Amino acid sequence: MDLMLLTGLLASGVRFAMPLLFAALGETVGQKxxxxxxxxxxxxxxxxxxxxxxxxxxxxxxxxLLAATLGGAAMGLLHGFFAVRLxxxxxxxxxxxxxxxxxxSGFGYRLIFAGHQSIRVPxxxxxxxxxxxxxxxxxxxxxxxxxxxxVGIFMAVGLWWILTRTxxxxxxxxxxxxxxAADSVGIDVDKVRMRCAAFGGAMAGIGGAYLSTAQLAxxxxxxxxxxxxxxxxxxxxxxxxxLGVLAVxxxxxIADAGQIRLQPFFPQxxxxxxxxxxxxxxxxxxxxxxxxxxxxxxxxxxYRKA
Amino acid sequence: xxxxxRDSRVALMALAACALLLLGLIALAGESPLRVLAILIGDGFxxxxxxxxxxxxxxxxxxxxxxxxxxxxxxxxxxxxDGQLLIGAALAMxxxxxxxxLPSALALPLLLLAGTLGGAxxxxxxxxxxxRFGANEIIATIMLNYIAxxxxxxxxxxxxxxxxxxxxxxxxxxxSLRLPILFxxxxxxxxxxxxxxxCVAVWFLVARSRYGYALTVTGKNADAARYGGxxxxxxAFSVLCLSGALAGLAGIVEVSGLxxxxxxxxxxxxxxxxxxxxxxxxxxxxxxxxxxxxxAGLYVGSDAIARLTAVPFPLVHVIEGxxxxxxxxxxxxxxAKDL
Numbered sequence: 041m042d043l044m045l046l047t048g049l050l051a052s053g054v055r056f057a058m059p060l061l062f063a064a065l066g067e068t069v070g071q072k073x074x075x076x077x078x079x080x081x082x083x084x085x086x087x088x089x090x091x092x093x094x095x096x097x098x099x100x101x102x103x104x105l106l107a108a109t110l111g112g113a114a115m116g117l118l119h120g121f122f123a124v125r126l127x128x129x130x131x132x133x134x135x136x137x138x139x140x141x142x143x144x145s146g147f148g149y150r151l152i153f154a155g156h157q158s159i160r161v162p163x164x165x166x167x168x169x170x171x172x173x174x175x176x177x178x179x180x181x182x183x184x185x186x187x188x189x190x191v192g193i194f195m196a197v198g199l200w201w202i203l204t205r206t207x208x209x210x211x212x213x214x215x216x217x218x219x220x221a222a223d224s225v226g227i228d229v230d231k232v233r234m235r236c237a238a239f240g241g242a243m244a245g246i247g248g249a250y251l252s253t254a255q256l257a258x259x260x261x262x263x264x265x266x267x268x269x270x271x272x273x274x275x276x277x278x279x280x281x282x283l284g285v286l287a288v289x290x291x292x293x294i295a296d297a298g299q300i301r302l303q304p305f306f307p308q309x310x311x312x313x314x315x316x317x318x319x320x321x322x323x324x325x326x327x328x329x330x331x332x333x334x335x336x337x338x339x340x341x342x343y344r345k346a
Numbered sequence: 347x348x349x350x351x352r353d354s355r356v357a358l359m360a361l362a363a364c365a366l367l368l369l370g371l372i373a374l375a376g377e378s379p380l381r382v383l384a385i386l387i388g389d390g391f392x393x394x395x396x397x398x399x400x401x402x403x404x405x406x407x408x409x410x411x412x413x414x415x416x417x418x419x420x421x422x423x424x425x426x427x428d429g430q431l432l433i434g435a436a437l438a439m440x441x442x443x444x445x446x447x448l449p450s451a452l453a454l455p456l457l458l459l460a461g462t463l464g465g466a467x468x469x470x471x472x473x474x475x476x477x478r479f480g481a482n483e484i485i486a487t488i489m490l491n492y493i494a495x496x497x498x499x500x501x502x503x504x505x506x507x508x509x510x511x512x513x514x515x516x517x518x519x520x521x522s523l524r525l526p527i528l529f530x531x532x533x534x535x536x537x538x539x540x541x542x543x544x545c546v547a548v549w550f551l552v553a554r555s556r557y558g559y560a561l562t563v564t565g566k567n568a569d570a571a572r573y574g575g576x577x578x579x580x581x582a583f584s585v586l587c588l589s590g591a592l593a594g595l596a597g598i599v600e601v602s603g604l605x606x607x608x609x610x611x612x613x614x615x616x617x618x619x620x621x622x623x624x625x626x627x628x629x630x631x632x633x634x635x636x637x638x639x640x641x642a643g644l645y646v647g648s649d650a651i652a653r654l655t656a657v658p659f660p661l662v663h664v665i666e667g668x669x670x671x672x673x674x675x676x677x678x679x680x681x682a683k684d685l
Binding site: 328 | 353356357360371374375423425475479481482484485486488489490491492493496497499500503504618621622625656658659660661662663664665666667668670671673674675677678
């Protein structure tokens with residue numbers, strides 16, 4: 041494979057990785073605090089829809105991003121309300137989010153956009169750093185992504201720092217590892233978890249927004265296509281480390297970009313066998329990384345004061 | 347006098363908020379909630395055509411709902427019903443040319459068996475990943491869904507495509523491999539009987555067998571199960587096979603009883619509804635058909651709503667989500683004996 045092709049592959053791999061990265065980073069923080077949210081798929085769908093609807097309404101992708109972030113946070117809070125406040129089964133509550141997300145995004149889409157096929161969505165522009173972006177290889181690889189992509193990479197590093205090096209990170213980890221001990225030193229376990237759940241929802245919303253306004257330009261029903269679940273697989277495979285999540289999301293992004301680019305080279309192989317590659321990769325990643333010691337000890341376990 | 351604790355009151359308020367959201371969505375579409383409700387109930391349950399349609403749709407929902415209920419009882423979350431259903435239908439359709447010449451009384455059961463086997467294999471893959479490698483079954487079964495969709499997409503454009511080779515679909519099943527229609531003028535097939543038998547079988551398994559007891563114990567407390575000599579890994583693997591088997595059976599019953607051939611999206615969205623069905627039935631096999639009929643009517647009614655009003659069809663998923671949340675709220679309500 042020549043250099044041009046490889047550069048193109050890696051550059052689009054970065055773009056494909058971003059929806060996973062945002063959602064997985066949010067889920068990492070949530071799970072670190074003990075909240076498991078299997079409903080990322082539904083939140084990403086709502087985020088993707090809100091981003092398109094509000095980009096069109098406000099004329100700017102940032103308006104869409106804001107709406108997606110708020111909508112995602114609201115769904116994260118709903119999950120927190122059931123999982124943390126009411127202490128019911130977190131998995132079932134997450135499943136409800138998937139249904140709600142599927143319904144709300146599909147409902148809104150058909151209500152607003154049905155019959156208007158040719159709506160132009162004001163999507164995110166690629167960054168243009170002039171000479172830097174024109175550099176061979178490095179230009180497309182490092183200096184010509186959407187601004188949001190740099191935010192994502194920055195957040196991976198920032199969250200790693202926060203989780204491992206700050207008091208806030210210690211609080212979050214304590215709540216997820218040993219809520220009783222955290223409670224005994226005066227930490228409001230439920231409050232921390234609620235905030236982490238809201239943060240996780242907001243990040244999944246951003247992931248959806250990236251998908252519909254940066255990676256693609258428009259909303260299609262069920263467009264998230266399992267990415268919400270692949271994001272959870274990323275978290276597990278990265279062993280709850282935000283820097284690891286960045287690496288794993290990039291692997292998935294490149295695999296996804298790669299399968300599309302490989303298709304024309306092997307016309308004798310049915311294209312469906314390429315489409316399944318990221319999903320097969322997720323299965324392999326799961327099988328290879330489960331039973332990890334990094335699993336937050338109190339994950340999915342509600343905390344009740346004695 | 348029923349006095350609710352604070353949690354219960356808050357939970358009920360959350361449900362009320364969900365109900366308001368539904369009303370708000372209907373109002374947003376510019377329709378009167380009363381009219382929408384009237385169409386939902388009228389067309390979904392109260393007309394002869396609607397009732398027959400709801401019964402038709404309740405067949406796959408009952409079979410898949412039973413599978414989901416079994417797995418959830420064991421604390422194993424099989425979200426991959428759609429994939430198991432597709433692979434079941436596909437394997438059975440691959441066997442159809444061999445079974446075609448046999449007498450119907452022999453061929454039809456074998457066809458259903460092939461579908462069951464296909465679903466069991468697809469569920470079993472997730473089972474091995476969970477039992478042997480500790481992979482989370484929620485993600486594993488969902489990934490297998492997407493893989494199954496692509497496999498069927500390939501099959502109906504490749505090995506299983508009809509000889510004409512124009513449309514991406516399989517050849518129609520011969521009459522000997524079709525489940526007979528029960529009532530003339532409807533599309534209601536003998537799949538209804540298959541579903542009823544499955545209910546009884548699963549009820550027996552859950553309520554009267556050692557295995558059912560092991561399932562429930564594992565779901566309630568895996569450590570206690572281990573102490574009692576039950577291996578949670580074995581339970582996880584076997585229940586995913588069983589759950590997949592029921593989904594695979596649902597797949598071939600849909601093909602043999604309703605569509606007659608394999609085509610894309612012939613059973614879309616059954617898996618996620620099956621979860622709502624199982625939860626609403628509180629994982630009890632004998633309530634599953636009741637819940638399945640309820641959701642089937644909801645779908646038929648929602649079709650009518652989308653046809654007759656400006657309210658888009660996906661409202662049905664919002665209703666389903668609300669029902670799942672309602673299930674959670676009911677769980678924390680004080681039990682009668684506590685009052």
